[in-house]
Each structure stands twice: as structure tokens, then as C-alpha cells.
Amino acid sequence: MRAETLARLQAERAAKRPVALLTRLSDGAQHLFPADQVPGPLAEAALAALDADAAGNLNLEGEAWFIHPYNPPLRLLVIGAAHITQALAPMAPALGFAVTVIDPRRAFATEERLPGVTLIDAWPDDAMAELAPDTRTAVVTLTHDPKLDDPALDIALRSGAFYIGALGSRRTHAKRVARLTELGHGAEAIARIHAPVGLDIRAVTAAEIALSIMAEIVACRRGASLGAVRAQPAMAAKVSA
Amino acid sequence: MTEDILAIAGAWRDAGEQVAIATVVETWGSSPRPAGSQLAVTMSGKLAGSVSGGCIEGAVADAAKGAMNSGAPALLDFGISDERAWEVGLSCGGKLKVFVEPLA
CATH class of the missing domain: 3.40.50.720 (NAD(P)-binding Rossmann-like Domain)
Structure with missing residues (x-):
């Protein structure tokens, strides 16, 4: 994880905004939802994970992604x-x-x-x-x-x-x-x-x-x-x- | 309230440590910790959090050091079908995948 991604994630959490960290498991590439523009299926998976308050997995075009929701307390x-x-x-x-x-x-x-x-x-x-x-x-x-x-x-x-x-x-x-x-x-x-x-x-x-x-x-x-x-x-x- | 592993990892990095974060990304069967559970590891040997009941933390910490050295993330598989995992003792019979990434 890049230090900059961690800082952005922690800032969203400190502001008590729901945020999901999306990680491509093949190379560790990461996006934050909803702050970053992401493909539709990833956005849907992020929303579902935040809603269920449970981490999830998504296969998108042959790539495995890990969807990690961080909800406010x-x-x-x-x-x-x-x-x-x-x-x-x-x-x-x-x-x-x-x-x-x-x-x-x-x-x-x-x-x-x-x-x-x-x-x-x-x-x-x-x-x-x-x-x-x-x-x-x-x-x-x-x-x-x-x-x-x-x-x-x-x-x-x-x-x-x-x-x-x-x-x-x-x-x-x-x-x-x-x-x-x-x-x-x-x-x-x-x-x-x-x-x-x-x-x-x-x-x-x-x-x-x-x-x-x-x-x-x-x-x-x-x-x-x-x-x-x-x-x-x-x-x-x-x-x- | 549970401890904030990411905050600990960030603080360690700010203090000049080399840090990696391990996250449970998938589980099957009776794995003790759910997906999303995290362990922060430093090159100097500090640990915070957990990805299992304690049975695979050592192996994960080793992999984390490897990831810090190479700068590349790794996806680790643990389960009873894996002989190495049996050696490190996933006696619960569960299976899990752990993603290890350096905090760069």
C-alpha cells in the first residue's frame, strides 16, 4: 500500500465517511471508493460490501479484487x-x-x-x-x-x-x-x-x-x-x- | 473497540520503520478470523493485530519481510490441503488467503 493511499483512507475514516479500499491481488494496485473513479462492477461490489459491513471478493476481467469496507463506527x-x-x-x-x-x-x-x-x-x-x-x-x-x-x-x-x-x-x-x-x-x-x-x-x-x-x-x-x-x-x- | 491496525502501521512507518500489512482476503470453513482481519509487521520484528488464532502469524511475518525486501506484494494460501500450512498448524481445518503488501 502506498503511504499516500493509507493517508487518504485514514482521512476518510477520521471524517467518519464510509470508504472501501479496493485491491487488485495480482499486483497490489489500489483504489478508494467512492473517492476514485472505478469500473461499475467494482463500485457495485464496494457499495454492497459497505452495506453488508463485510469484506468481499470480485473477479473482474480475470483479475481478483479484494473489497475492504471501512464503515464509520x-x-x-x-x-x-x-x-x-x-x-x-x-x-x-x-x-x-x-x-x-x-x-x-x-x-x-x-x-x-x-x-x-x-x-x-x-x-x-x-x-x-x-x-x-x-x-x-x-x-x-x-x-x-x-x-x-x-x-x-x-x-x-x-x-x-x-x-x-x-x-x-x-x-x-x-x-x-x-x-x-x-x-x-x-x-x-x-x-x-x-x-x-x-x-x-x-x-x-x-x-x-x-x-x-x-x-x-x-x-x-x-x-x-x-x-x-x-x-x-x-x-x-x-x-x- | 478493536485496535486500528492501519493507524499503528502508519505510526510505525512515520517513526522510520519498514512496515508491511497482511490482510485476510478470503476464508473457507472454520477460519478463526474473518476477511478484513489485519496484521502489521515491521522489519525489526514488531507485530500488531492478527490474521488467525495465532497459528500462521509466524509464516505471515516471514512473507511480510520478503515483501518488504522485494517491494512486491504477495498472496499467500493457507489450508489443510497445503502441506506447509499443516506444518505451521492450521489445526482448525479452515483455509484462508492472506494478502501481504509493503507500506511504501
Whole structure:
């Protein structure tokens, strides 16, 4: 690898842009995708590898190519430094997620309660706009307080976040759906929200709820049917009636 | 979070070391590390990362030194069908290909 190629690759990664390194195995010739112009089949293979987050091989005109995707890190943005957050924060990094906790209530968002976690004590709408959730981001609201949860959900629904979860009972969620509808979100967009949050494993303790949330996030990321978007048109209709 | 082998390789090169990067490019069967796993090697003998459970690192490091000397990359095959690989002990029964390239 040329030092210049390594520098370009590392710069793309530092800027948190998805990038794929394409290597011709016969002679080590390399391209970066999408920065460099590459033949169509290579570009398609690069996109597929980035999408699957898995390295791949391609035979192009008798030459073997290695397709190595470098995706930005997975992120978990948690709104609310709650009890469940304390259980969630140590679990997520082991599953490959960098955790950021947003809570303007400084009594909650403390290093003591969440050691080693990135804490942001700004209002969720400001913090979320700054963090700009992308397709490698999961967003979970855990405050129980619409003043904090709703602005975060508002921004999450306008983003490409691959997972959006909101703590609260079905009843709480029905009211939330009504408020988000007033903010201009359609039923289809609101159906992206997983609520009640987490897989139904009959979780009781904070750690069990955290486990159910992480399991649902993994299911979504891996495309398991368990993590499929929940359509809740009936509930939305009931609230708006 | 896993360590960034490319960053380590770059830092070693910046410090004046001769460096090669080995990358698993294809696996079959029960190979311990997936495609994309990397090992950085210096001529002075430093190692970072891994391309297997430890069974072929020595052979890969030798090939990496060869690549640093020649300046040319190499594609290495390891597997139970390969007698040399059996010698270096790919006991998991897997097969893999490793691409070794000097960082120039």
C-alpha cells in the first residue's frame, strides 16, 4: 500500500465517511471508493460490501479484487441518563457501539453515574442536530419526559437512524404518536419508532430491559424479522379520532 | 473497540520503520478470523493485530519481510490441503488467503 493511499483512507475514516479500499491481488494496485473513479462492477461490489459491513471478493476481467469496507463506527445515542441507561451504557460497546448519553439535567448526567461514557448536557434537539444521526446510528429515548424525548424523536425521525426506540407503555406511546403527528410526522415515519422499546423478553430489571433494547437494535441491524419495523396504524388512527 | 491496525502501521512507518500489512482476503470453513482481519509487521520484528488464532502469524511475518525486501506484494494460501500450512498448524481445518503488501 502506498503511504499516500493509507493517508487518504485514514482521512476518510477520521471524517467518519464510509470508504472501501479496493485491491487488485495480482499486483497490489489500489483504489478508494467512492473517492476514485472505478469500473461499475467494482463500485457495485464496494457499495454492497459497505452495506453488508463485510469484506468481499470480485473477479473482474480475470483479475481478483479484494473489497475492504471501512464503515464509520456504530453509534448509540441515548436520551436520558436514567437507571436503564446505566445498564445499557456498559453493554453497548461490547456489541460495537460507541455510546453518547444526552441529558440536560446535570444531576443525572454525571461521570459518577456513567463512568467512561460520552455525556452531553445540552438540550436533546441541539445535541441531536449536532450529532446528526446516520444509517449507522441507533437512537433510544429513556427520559419518560416528553419535553426531552419528543425533540430528540423529532430529529431522529428526520434522520437516517437505523433504529429509533422510545421507552414508555403503549398508552404513553399513543399520546406520543399524537404529539409527533402534530409536529408534522406521518404515520409511516412514526411507525419507525420501536415502542414499547426492546424485544419482548418479559424484562423486569433495568439490566433485562437494557438487554432487550440491545437485542432489538442488533436484530434491526442484522435484518432479523424480530427487529422489523412495527406498523401501528390502528393505534395512530385511534389517537387521531 | 478493536485496535486500528492501519493507524499503528502508519505510526510505525512515520517513526522510520519498514512496515508491511497482511490482510485476510478470503476464508473457507472454520477460519478463526474473518476477511478484513489485519496484521502489521515491521522489519525489526514488531507485530500488531492478527490474521488467525495465532497459528500462521509466524509464516505471515516471514512473507511480510520478503515483501518488504522485494517491494512486491504477495498472496499467500493457507489450508489443510497445503502441506506447509499443516506444518505451521492450521489445526482448525479452515483455509484462508492472506494478502501481504509493503507500506511504501
